[in-house]
Amino acid sequence: xxxxxxxxxxxxxxxxxxxxxxxxxxxxxxxxxxxxxxxxxxxxxxxxxxxxxxxxxxxxxxxxxxxxxxxxxxxxxxxxxxxxxxxxxxxxxxxxxxxxxxxxxxxxxx
Amino acid sequence: xxxxxxxxxxxxxxxxxxxxxxxxxxxxxxxxxxxxxxxxxxxxxxxxxxxxxxxxxxxxxxxxxxxxxxxxxxxxxxxxxxxxxxxxxxxxxxxxxxxxxxxxxxxxxxxxx
Numbered sequence: 001x002x003x004x005x006x007x008x009x010x011x012x013x014x015x016x017x018x019x020x021x022x023x024x025x026x027x028x029x030x031x032x033x034x035x036x037x038x039x040x041x042x043x044x045x046x047x048x049x050x051x052x053x054x055x056x057x058x059x060x061x062x063x064x065x066x067x068x069x070x071x072x073x074x075x076x077x078x079x080x081x082x083x084x085x086x087x088x089x090x091x092x093x094x095x096x097x098x099x100x101x102x103x104x105x106x107x108x109x110x
Numbered sequence: 111x112x113x114x115x116x117x118x119x120x121x122x123x124x125x126x127x128x129x130x131x132x133x134x135x136x137x138x139x140x141x142x143x144x145x146x147x148x149x150x151x152x153x154x155x156x157x158x159x160x161x162x163x164x165x166x167x168x169x170x171x172x173x174x175x176x177x178x179x180x181x182x183x184x185x186x187x188x189x190x191x192x193x194x195x196x197x198x199x200x201x202x203x204x205x206x207x208x209x210x211x212x213x214x215x216x217x218x219x220x221x222x223x
Contacts, residue, residue: 033211041147041198041217048211086153088212095165096143096158098202098212103152 002027002091006101013077013108021072021104023087030090032063034072037084037103046072046085077108112136114215116201122221128189131218135182135203142184143212144176147198156199159184160206191222 003026013019023032031050035043047054047061049070054061058077063070074081084105088098115134123129135142144156155168159178176186182203188195198219202212 031209031211035214041200041219043200043202043214045211045213088153096141096160096204097155097166097168098143098145098153099155100145100153 002029002089002099004087004089004099004101006085006087006104008104009102011104011106013106015077015079015108015110017077017108018073018075019077019106021074021085021087021106023070023072023101025068025070025087025089025099027068028092029065030092030094032070032087032089033098034061034070035086035088036081037086039083043086074106077106079108079110082106082108114201114203114213116199116215116218118218119216120219120221122223123191125191125193125222127191128187129191129220130185130187131199131201131220133184133186133201133203133215135184135201136213138205139203139213140182140206141204142178142182143202144184144186145200145202146170147200147217148196153200156186188220193222196220196222 005024034046051065060073084103086103087101141160143158158166178184198217200217202214204210
């Protein structure tokens, strides 16, 4: 089955720094989403981005489907950005079966 | 509009018991998926329902089952609970086609003792 790899697994930043999180996937996908898991466990949808670039405030994402990777950019990080970021893909030919990466745990220090 | 609602938020059960978790999707969403999250295995797909039909199932034993009602609300059931079933169970919904992203609920945290 499709493999989803995220890097780095852990990231520690000072407040105000920028970061890039990467997601590689091993096969074609219908869609790709980035999520932020809050301390209470809820997965907050950041981007639905099967291809192209999107921006939402300090966050932006780019997916290059032909090369099977996606990047999540966080600029001017804040302590509230801390948490785990997941990339998930919906494989082609599948129905409702999101495959998640293991996540990147981000810690932003004041 | 209201998001995906999962009940209960927390649950403690004893080994051997059974449990039923509930998920109400966003109004108009017809696809509901369930996921299990554990520290060791990460987020794993359980099953997906669309218009009361199970369209896809993950690699879980038959003790895990689910259903969807005509109003798109879904329930999942775990019978003969084991300690390893302790996990965060997350439900997600989307309109129904592959061209939309998923919205997740807050989850049900199940502890089996």
